[in-house]
Amino acid sequence: MLKYQQIANEIEQYINEQQLKQGDKLPVLEQMMSQYAVSKSTITKALELLERKGVIFQLRGSGIFVRRHNRPGYMSLFSTQGFKSSLGDRVLTSDVIDVSVLKPDALVAENLGIGVSDEVYRVERVRYVDGEVLCHEESYYVKAIVPYLNREIVADSIFDYVQSALGVTIGFSDMYLQVDRLSEVEAGNLGLQENDPTLRIETIFHLTNGKPFDYSRITYHYAHSQFVIQANGPYM
Amino acid sequence: MLKYQQIANEIEQYINEQQLKQGDKLPVLEQMMSQYAVSKSTITKALELLERKGVIFQLRGSGIFVRRHNRPGYMSLFSTQGFKSSLGDRVLTSDVIDVSVLKPDALVAENLGIGVSDEVYRVERVRYVDGEVLCHEESYYVKAIVPYLNREIVADSIFDYVQSALGVTIGFSDMYLQVDRLSEVEAGNLGLQENDPTLRIETIFHLTNGKPFDYSRITYHYAHSQFVIQANGPYM
DNA sequence: TTGTTTAATTGTACCGGTACAATTATACTT
DNA sequence: AAGTATAATTGTACCGGTACAATTAAACAA
Numbered sequence: 001m002l003k004y005q006q007i008a009n010e011i012e013q014y015i016n017e018q019q020l021k022q023g024d025k026l027p028v029l030e031q032m033m034s035q036y037a038v039s040k041s042t043i044t045k046a047l048e049l050l051e052r053k054g055v056i057f058q059l060r061g062s063g064i065f066v067r068r069h070n071r072p073g074y075m076s077l078f079s080t081q082g083f084k085s086s087l088g089d090r091v092l093t094s095d096v097i098d099v100s101v102l103k104p105d106a107l108v109a110e111n112l113g114i115g116v117s118d119e120v121y122r123v124e125r126v127r128y129v130d131g132e133v134l135c136h137e138e139s140y141y142v143k144a145i146v147p148y149l150n151r152e153i154v155a156d157s158i159f160d161y162v163q164s165a166l167g168v169t170i171g172f173s174d175m176y177l178q179v180d181r182l183s184e185v186e187a188g189n190l191g192l193q194e195n196d197p198t199l200r201i202e203t204i205f206h207l208t209n210g211k212p213f214d215y216s217r218i219t220y221h222y223a224h225s226q227f228v229i230q231a232n233g234p235y236m
Numbered sequence: 237m238l239k240y241q242q243i244a245n246e247i248e249q250y251i252n253e254q255q256l257k258q259g260d261k262l263p264v265l266e267q268m269m270s271q272y273a274v275s276k277s278t279i280t281k282a283l284e285l286l287e288r289k290g291v292i293f294q295l296r297g298s299g300i301f302v303r304r305h306n307r308p309g310y311m312s313l314f315s316t317q318g319f320k321s322s323l324g325d326r327v328l329t330s331d332v333i334d335v336s337v338l339k340p341d342a343l344v345a346e347n348l349g350i351g352v353s354d355e356v357y358r359v360e361r362v363r364y365v366d367g368e369v370l371c372h373e374e375s376y377y378v379k380a381i382v383p384y385l386n387r388e389i390v391a392d393s394i395f396d397y398v399q400s401a402l403g404v405t406i407g408f409s410d411m412y413l414q415v416d417r418l419s420e421v422e423a424g425n426l427g428l429q430e431n432d433p434t435l436r437i438e439t440i441f442h443l444t445n446g447k448p449f450d451y452s453r454i455t456y457h458y459a460h461s462q463f464v465i466q467a468n469g470p471y472m
Numbered sequence: 473t474t475g476t477t478t479a480a481t482t483g484t485a486c487c488g489g490t491a492c493a494a495t496t497a498t499a500c501t502t
Numbered sequence: 503a504a505g506t507a508t509a510a511t512t513g514t515a516c517c518g519g520t521a522c523a524a525t526t527a528a529a530c531a532a
Contacts, residue, residue, distance in 0.1 A: 062512070
């Protein structure tokens with residue numbers, strides 16, 4: 001692991017351990033430099049990472065402070081790798097409905113940047129938080145990149161598997177959000193009524209080299225899905 | 237304006253002018269260094285800014301490439317300053333319903349980190365894109381920070397005013413998303429029916445020094461609001 | 473042709489430095 | 503006490519450098 005990542009983790013851990021709150025001040029840069037025995041730019045890089053994550057904010061001439069939202073029960077939309085990290089002590093489970101290999105339809109192929117004759121894995125599952133329905137997910141993985149999946153892998157975290165076993169790293173993703181009503185079938189999946197409100201999120205996940213490898217459509221149960229986004233500055 | 241910001245703008249402009257598409261390669265770092273006559277770290281900083289904005293992605297050993305989503309009609313959730321920038325050629329207008337000074341209730345005070353006896357501006361408006369209802373907004377500004385507002389300012393962009401006239405700069409914001417049904421009153425505001433689906437977004441905007449200055453509640457018209465989020469890497 | 477090794481390309485990590493602007497604390501007025 | 507100039511604190515912009523890992527291209531072998 002890179003130095004600046006490691007340091008970022010340690011600082012975040014320190015904040016949690018000390019139970020620092022919104023506005024609390026962290027040690028100054030120079031102290032951190034000697035504390036971790038690295039150069040200024042490495043510390044700066046670690047802090048920048050934490051700033052992007054929404055953990056701290058920095059104020060020139062003043063110091064480095066803890067930033068923290070204080071609404072429990074909201075999931076971060078950006079725990080790109082599943083929701084694991086932002087769930088706290090809540091338990092995430094999945095019902096796997098389908099894992100199969102097939103040829104994508106035109107829309108899926110388009111979103112994955114492949115041809116309709118290239119194969120994809122189709123995964124369908126319903127996800128629960130503490131036993132309550134969170135969402136229904138239908139996702140497609142490019143088989144050339146993810147050559148093998150099974151129900152065990154899919155029941156756990158697909159992203160963990162892809163990263164550790166296959167050694168591919170996720171680069172960036174485009175998410176499309178939309179509010180709509182549920183169809184009859186969708187309502188059945190979520191234990192709701194037809195025409196009930198829902199949040200639909202389509203996401204295209206790309207590898208670091210820019211190639212799409214996963215296109216997923218998620219419909220959220222409106223009552224059990226609340227999201228928080230911590231945005232930074234005018235430039236985001 | 238800072239060098240690296242300026243350069244970031246120029247590169248983005250270059251991409252637009254040349255109509256570069258997803259995956260197209262930009263000049264290599266070294267060439268950019270000489271092109272803009274700055275050091276490597278300044279170029280790096282500019283590129284990092286563009287990467288965060290979702291304009292490019294960088295691949296070590298390979299080059300710098302254009303990243304671009306291609307779905308028209310989706311607004312970026314992160315044009316923190318109103319939606320101006322992501323609207324393209326569509327026209328944003330507002331009906332101002334209320335601009336008044338009052339004492340906040342407990343909830344508003346809590347979110348703004350002030351007391352119930354401190355004054356706030358209350359602004360209520362309905363916003364339209366190309367004449368169609370986009371959302372209903374109710375927002376509260378800390379009067380100590382934004383000492384004056386009127387209907388003209390509010391009809392235009394409040395954020396532009398706050399930044400240019402008052403010289404305060406927006407630092408970061410926490411957004412809370414939730415899907416729900418509309419109440420009768422809300423439905424009236426948006427020209428919809430009671431119980432129709434909606435996306436509610438509460439946002440707390442902070443200055444660079446971490447102080448909240450604006451708390452807003454927006455309810456979106458489900459048919460006219462589609463959002464895109466361009467997320468970066470595992471660390472977001 | 474197809475795979476394999478080697479070399480060139482290219483962005484990133486990390487170092488260490490100077491200058492400076494924003495904030496905060498201090499000393500000094502009035 | 504209350505404002506005002508002054509100095510100390512502190513993060514950020516920007517420079518220039520070395521080392522290296524990931525990618526790609528070139529050379530080579532089967």
